[in-house]
Amino acid sequence: MASTTFRCDIVSAEEEIFRGDAEMLVATGELGELGIVARHAPLITRLKPGKVVVTLPGGEQIDIAVSGGILEVQPQVVTVLADTAIRADEIDEAAVRAAKEEAERILAGRPEPMEAAEAQARMAEVMAQLQALERLRRNIKH
DSSP states (O other), X not given: OOOSOEEEXXXXXXXXXXXXXXXXXXXXXXXXEEEEETTOOOEEEEEOSEEEEEEOTTSOEEEXXXXXXXXXXXXXXXXXXXXXXXXXXXXXXXXXXXXXXXXXXXXXXXXXXXXXXXXXXXXXXXXXXXXXXXXXXXXXXX
């Protein structure tokens, strides 16, 4: 019988976030939502800022917020190379909310184009982290 799991590696520029067997990985690529399972066709795509959900053997899920990056699917391994990534259970909510307020303040003014682009990128990153936190909270309640 063919395996229903694959090796999954998720790394950021700073650290390894996850390495292990997975039954499924869900992420948002440039062209939309992707669901990766064992024996998926090889591909490489850019990831949008958002969440990556890894389903482990047995059904447990790990939520990870990424600020963007690359998803590579090979026959034996799926790799997420993220610009920045953090597990939902490690997110500092107060710091994320402060960063969101700062980005909103900058965008509400008349920022220079470069400053606006940086604030928009930061806003996308913090929104991904807040979404991951919300999903973690919903999972804990069940």
